[in-house]
Amino acid sequence: MVLRKEAIKKKTGGAYRHGDLKTAMKRAALRLVQEKGPRGFSINEASRLAGVTVAAPYRHFADKESLLAEIAVDGNVLLLQQVNEAVSRVSEVKQKMLESGMAYLRFSANHPDYFKVMFGAGLDRSKYPEAERTLRSCFDVIWELSHLIESTPELAAQRAVSGWALVHGLATLTADGSLATAIKPQTHLEHLRPLVQRFLDQPYSTTT
């Protein structure tokens, strides 16, 4: 059913068909969001960049927000890959937890364009099950690691939620420059490692 099209540009000169407008639009959108922020992206300008009429993208996306949503999905999948890869590089459980967090931070630093679309574009994820699902699958990695570390489900949930929150907070605050004034010299994200490390070293044993 789904027609998988290779992005091979046939050398037909000008080319009436674009070849792969879908990814071209995504790339243009990412670029615009990166350059001018989430509210600086328009379908018109993106299609201009792709060298195509404004109506053409509507063959590939239902509307503007769906375009953003598909990009968000791509970002989520990419994030999941990188987190999984980082986790699989170490064997000890707490190490896995640490590396998952660092992978998250690395992602937000290396792909600020995706990150902005995923979390800074005011996207209503509840309207896009695929976006919800892929993001959730990222969280599940942390969730399951927490359950291997902690003895009770309550403690595991708490560790997962607060770990995710800490890392996500660090990522968003650095992404939008809120932390720029506080940790000026450290642009290198490895400086954030002790923060995550220390968080992991919490006793996390008693009380409810």
Added chain:
Amino acid sequence: MVLRKEAIKKKTGGAYRHGDLKTAMKRAALRLVQEKGPRGFSINEASRLAGVTVAAPYRHFADKESLLAEIAVDGNVLLLQQVNEAVSRVSEVKQKMLESGMAYLRFSANHPDYFKVMFGAGLDRSKYPEAERTLRSCFDVIWELSHLIESTPELAAQRAVSGWALVHGLATLTADGSLATAIKPQTHLEHLRPLVQRFLDQPYSTTT
């Protein structure tokens, strides 16, 4: 220089002058952002709500983004007030730290409209010094408390940054529903208190 205008509605019937269009526009914008998300707010609809022509708001705001920026400043000030108040209610330093975090979470829960504009509208704070300054002053509260708790500036900075990140992450993730699947039953933010509490209980002594 600045004309401080009281929002007193003269009973002049229909009223050519609005009375206080500035705050009326802010309120309308907050309502729209709350109802339909950051991208669901338009100057046109907001001025319609305020019962005024689309051009009228431009007497009070340079452009759409400036309007958002002013609302963000209001939100920052409100946040600072509530954090300060919460801090002053307890005497012990670590308690102050805890209460500042809880005040932050309370703010995000009680004023989701302001919070969305402040952090979820893709606002470029670097273009609005006042927004940057007021947000920074909120962070300074945590910053100074950290320096009272920790012995070295490095540890203090780390505690401040990670504390701010943890709380901000919890706030944003719950605000946009990302955590809804993980902590379903707990809508009451007091459930988040142990997370912050536990974070505070970290030894935070050795290593760099």
Added chain:
DNA sequence: ACACATAAGAGAACGATGTTTACATTGAGC
């Protein structure tokens, strides 16, 4: 080789939006 169904763009049109400009109305102070 050919006709044809179809995917994918073109082009024009619509209403809504952000913003500017020129003009009108109001109230306050002299």
Added chain:
DNA sequence: GCTCAATGTAAACATCGTTCTCTTATGTGT
């Protein structure tokens, strides 16, 4: 009562999101 600044209206413009209808490659079966 006149003037002036503040604040509104009305109309205009470019841009945007979106939807039509029409056109053109493309590849498939015969």
